[in-house]
Every structure is written in structure tokens, then in C-alpha cells.
Amino acid sequence: MPPNRLNDVAVTDFVVNQRNGVKGLVNVISPKTLPSRYIQLPENRVTTEKLIIETGKGKDGLLSPVIPVIDVSDWKNPNVAEEICEAAATLGFFQIVNHGVSVDELNELRAAGRGFFDLPAEEKKRYWKGSSVSETAWYMTSFNPYEEAKLEWRDFIKFEFRPHLVDFAATWPSVCRDEVVKHSHRMKPIGKNILEILMNNLNASIDHSKEQILMGTLRMNINFYPECPEPKLAVGTGRHSDINTLTLLLQDDIIGSLYARYGDKWLHVPPVRGAIVVNIGDILQILSNDRYKSVEHVVMANQFLSRISFAFYCGPNNDSAIEPLAEVLENGEKPLYKSTVYSDYMKHFFERPHTGKKTIEWIKLP
Ligand SMILES: O=C(O)CCC(=O)C(=O)O
Numbered sequence: 171m172p173p174n175r176l177n178d179v180a181v182t183d184f185v186v187n188q189r190n191g192v193k194g195l196v197n198v199i200s201p202k203t204l205p206s207r208y209i210q211l212p213e214n215r216v217t218t219e220k221l222i223i224e225t226g227k228g229k230d231g232l233l234s235p236v237i238p239v240i241d242v243s244d245w246k247n248p249n250v251a252e253e254i255c256e257a258a259a260t261l262g263f264f265q266i267v268n269h270g271v272s273v274d275e276l277n278e279l280r281a282a283g284r285g286f287f288d289l290p291a292e293e294k295k296r297y298w299k300g301s302s303v304s305e306t307a308w309y310m311t312s313f314n315p316y317e318e319a320k321l322e323w324r325d326f327i328k329f330e331f332r333p334h335l336v337d338f339a340a341t342w343p344s345v346c347r348d349e350v351v352k353h354s355h356r357m358k359p360i361g362k363n364i365l366e367i368l369m370n371n372l373n374a375s376i377d378h379s380k381e382q383i384l385m386g387t388l389r390m391n392i393n394f395y396p397e398c399p400e401p402k403l404a405v406g407t408g409r410h411s412d413i414n415t416l417t418l419l420l421q422d423d424i425i426g427s428l429y430a431r432y433g434d435k436w437l438h439v440p441p442v443r444g445a446i447v448v449n450i451g452d453i454l455q456i457l458s459n460d461r462y463k464s465v466e467h468v469v470m471a472n473q474f475l476s477r478i479s480f481a482f483y484c485g486p487n488n489d490s491a492i493e494p495l496a497e498v499l500e501n502g503e504k505p506l507y508k509s510t511v512y513s514d515y516m517k518h519f520f521e522r523p524h525t526g527k528k529t530i531e532w533i534k535l536p
């Protein structure tokens with residue numbers, strides 16, 4: 171007989187109320203079965219028959235797609251722009267290589283990120299969301315554990331970059347502070363290059379006010395997924411689309427747990443050494459009046475190894491009005507979304523559990 175599942179009240183108390191996170195649960199209690207608080211409803215599980223892992227002809231005779239890996243060593247090369255725009259308009263995901271950040275630099279960031287999650291519980295708890303010692307960094311478990319019926323098998327720390335404030339990172343955990351700041355300096359110009367390409371393709375220029383919408387706020391999540399006793403019943407990050415313009419994701423080198431929505435299936439985003447995964451967020455879909463696709467994605471949990479990922483988010487300033495660009499509607503096209511202040515959009519997203527593309531649907535015009 172397998173050991174009994176831990177009960178919901180005890181798990182919520184230990185993981186959320188006592189702020190130990192799911193990593194604390196694994197370290198201290200090491201459950202042999204998945205606590206029921208983490209058992210997803212069948213429709214939210216990512217089951218094998220829904221996965222597209224290897225490309226090739228399916229039963230229907232069609233070739234399944236692959237997430238393109240784009241060599242960006244020359245940003246001015248028109249083929250690069252073409253491949254990026256094509257991926258943004260279809261799969262909503264691509265990977266870039268030869269972007270100028272070395273494998274060693276990426277590995278240093280990975281080690282620093284793990285350093286944070288390896289800190290003693292008491293140290294991490296100081297950053298707990300709502301009472302963090304830092305105004306611009308907070309630590310949490312799952313996505314919104316106070317609203318979710320089922321928890322995600324994930325802890326994370328979020329950073330907001332506020333470079334106009336002197337010493338904005340002074341209150342961040344010293345174990346990863348310098349690497350996180352360095353990473354933002356490396357990712358920002360890459361994000362800008364991609365956004366320029368995507369805007370050019372819409373005949374839209376980037377002036378100061380557009381730049382505030384595209385990348386006026388920069389944030390980063392470090393996601394930590396501990397080993398999970400019954401990964402098939404759980405999710406690492408529930409299905410969602412990102413609510414920013416662009417995400418630049420450094421995922422694990424070995425364990426591929428990220429899947430992007432493709433029809434009614436999930437398409438694997440495989441780890442590629444040295445690559446950064448790029449995905450389009452809701453705001454680019456709105457600005458482009460649906461030319462670019464913000465695609466739902468999900469992260470699975472793993473049984474034997476923990477996984478860490480670093481999501482660098484380019485997004486609007488909180489007070490930006492989000493609406494389809496004038497350049498796109500120029501020929502009399504109907505706007506598909508109603509104008510919304512970005513802080514309201516964020517509030518809508520963060521107040522609910524992860525629910526696919528519900529946030530963008532909320533502002534879709536009939
Ligand atoms: O962990 C991952 O690979 C992706 C995480 C993610 O989707 C996010 O942080 O928005």
C-alpha cells in the first residue's frame with residue numbers, strides 16, 4: 171500500500187502559511203505520493219497522448235511543426251527578420267542562438283538562481299510576497315495559492331528592474347543579485363532588437379512612447395521546480411499565456427518540460443544548448459491586432475530532477491493604454507480589442523489562477 175496522501179490543510183499550512191514553498195515540502199517531508207492539494211483536474215493535466223515531442227508524420231499524414239531555432243549572429247540579415255516574424259505570426263515561440271551571451275555566462279546565472287532556492291528556509295521567507303524586505307523582489311509558491319484550488323509544483327522569485335532608482339537591487343538576495351542584474355543588461359538589447367524587427371514588419375516605428383509600451387517595464391522570474399513524486403498528476407506552471415510583450419526565457423539545459431499549445435495538443439520546446447526561448451505575449455497580440463500570436467504554454471513537473479528557468483519579461487509601463495496600433499488599423503481594419511490600462515490588465519491576470527488565455531479574452535471586442 172502506498173503511504174497516505176498528505177492532507178490539504180496541513181500542506182497549505184506548511185507550504186503557504188508557513189512560507190516553506192514546495193521545495194521546503196520536498197526537502198523536509200519528502201512525500202512519496204503527490205499531496206492532493208497538487209493533484210490537478212484531469213483536464214488540466216498534460217497527458218502523453220496530448221504531446222507532440224518528435225516531429226514526423228502523424229496518423230493524419232501531416233508533418234508536425236518544430237519550434238524554429240534562429241541564428242541571430244547578424245540582426246541585420248533580412249532572413250533573420252523573416253524567420254522571427256513568421257514564428258511570431260504562427261507558433262508564437264522560437265529559439266535564438268548566437269545571440270552573444272555565452273554558455274558560461276548562462277550557467278553562472280543558473281548557478282546563482284539555484285543558490286537562492288538553496289538558501290535556508292528562514293532566509294528565503296524574508297522575501298515572501300506581501301511582506302518582502304525588498305520592494306522590487308518577492309518570493310512565492312505556485313501562482314496564486316490563495317485563489318487556486320490546486321497548487322502548481324513551483325516556487326519562484328520575481329524581480330522588477332527599476333534602473334532609474336539608485337541602487338534598486340540593493341535589497342535583493344546577494345546570492346544572485348549581481349547575476350540577475352547582469353542578465354538584464356544582456357537581455358534588454360536582445361529584446362529591443364526583436365521588438366524592432368516585429369514593429370518594422372507592421373510599418374510601425376518605435377518612438378519614446380511606443381518604447382514605454384513595448385519595454386517600459388522589465389521584470390524577471392526565476393522559477394524553481396523541485397523533483398515531484400507523481401509528475402503526471404501535477405503541473406509545474408499551469409497553462410497560461412504571458413501578459414507582456416515578449417518573454418526571453420533561459421530554460422534548463424537538459425530537462426525539457428516546456429510545451430506550447432498547438433491546436434488541441436502541446437508542442438515540445440526542447441532544450442537547445444546556449445539558446446534563449448522567445449515567446450510572444452498578449453500585449454503584442456493586442457498591439458498587432460492578432461497578427462502576432464501569444465500562445466498558451468505549460469510546464470510539466472519531473473520525477474527525478476529539479477529544474478530552474480529564468481523568464482525575462484519585456485512589458486508596458488503600468489499606466490500605458492493598450493490597444494491595437496494605429497499603423498495596423500490604417501486601412502480601416504476593425505480593432506479586435508478594447509483599449510485597456512495595463513495595470514488593470516495585470517490585475518485581472520494576477521487575481522485569478524492560471525487559466526489559459528482568459529485575460530486577453532476579457533478585453534476582446536464582440
Ligand atoms: O519554466 C518555464 O520554462 C516557463 C515559465 C513561464 O512560462 C513563465 O515564467 O511565464
Ligand SMILES: [Fe+2]
Pocket residue numbers: 410411412467
Ligand atoms: Fe509563461
